[in-house]
Amino acid sequence: KLMVIKKTDSHPKVAFGKNAVLLINLGTPSSTSKKDIKKYLKEFLSDNRIIEVNKYLWWFILNIIILNVRPAKTAKTYKEIWLHDLDQSPLRYYTIQQKKKLAEKVSKQNLIIDYAMRYGEPSIKNKISELKNKGCENIIILPLYPQYSSATIGSVSDAVFKTLLEMRWQPSIQIVPHYESNPFYIDALNKSLEKSISSVKWRPQLIIASYHGIPKRYFVKGDPYHCHCHKTTRLLKEKFKRRIPFLTTFQSRFGPEEWLTPYTEETLANLAKTKTKNIVIICPGFASDCIETLEEINLRAKEVFMKNGGKNFLMVPCLNDSSNHIKLLFNLVKRYIYD
Secondary structure, eight states, X not given: OOOOOOOOTTSOOOOOSEEEEEEEXXXXXXXXXXXXXXXXXXXXXXXXXXXXXXXXXXXXXXXXXXXXXXXXXXXXXXHHHOBTTTTBOHHHHHHHHHHHHHHHHHOOTTEEEEEEEEESSXXXXXXXXXXXXXXXXXXXXEESOXXXXXXXXXXXXXHHHHHHHTOSSOOXXXXXXXXXXXXXXXXXXXXXXXXXXXXXXXXXXXXXXXXXXXXXXXXXXXXXXXXXXXXXHHHHHHHOOSOOOEEEEEXXXXXXXXXXXSBHHHHHHHHHTTTOOEEEXXXXXXXXXXXXXXXXXXXXXXXXXXXXXXXXXXXXXXXXXXXXXXXXXXXXXXXXXXX
16 A cells, blocks of 8 residues: 655745855864863864874873863964954954855855854854755865865865765765866965065075975875875976975974974974075965964964074965955856856
């Protein structure tokens, strides 16, 4: 026997007919309070794509040691770069601006542009569910990481697919891949670099492209991140017209094991002790200025360079919400949203 379900007026209304682009950035604490910093760090450092060690040992290290020591120090660091008038981190501010300006550029009916954070709020899970409830049948995921790493784009993909596992009626999902060699990306970096160098009266002796590091063993296991970073630097050097040498370095090392080298701060200290006194640093791996660029590079790394004998130091801002960055984002998603 067949069971017949009669349509009634009580049947829930289902929204449909819309599409979405979801920008996804790394994430940020909601405030500079130790409580919010601790919550953010716990989520971030509990991701097994970030920390690939014995999970039981790491649970003890994280919950008994790190989360009882690091939040206070990290909170102090965030306060140095926090946008106090807006009560937002720079990363959140620029991600929101990217969302708004991309929406203005696309201007397509039945298309929603939104953002989520891999760690913190708004979460990937909540945003995908929210977009589905608004009638988005197709969602384009754009991770704001130019170079692929398991710890970045791989982790975003994990969070997206985990969300789908819990959904009865899933939307169609498309994930925009890494774009380390995209011509619009390289052009945007080049123009940003040119603009910054043109603003100073001294001549740089070296341009350092500093990228967020990963443990060396991740690279040995097959992560292509190291290669993608060097590829971006090479293409930027080829595009850049001035005869200034480039060097690729890696920052943000965490823990005792060896990470990708050379390390940014050590390189700056060693260069400053030689005849290299005028340095420009660009951070191509970050889509928005954040604690890693504004504090780690423009404050701490600069201090290291100057204390060791450096004379002039310039950090090029990230692409942030510049017109060239919005142009890049548009070109990354347009083939997914236009027939």
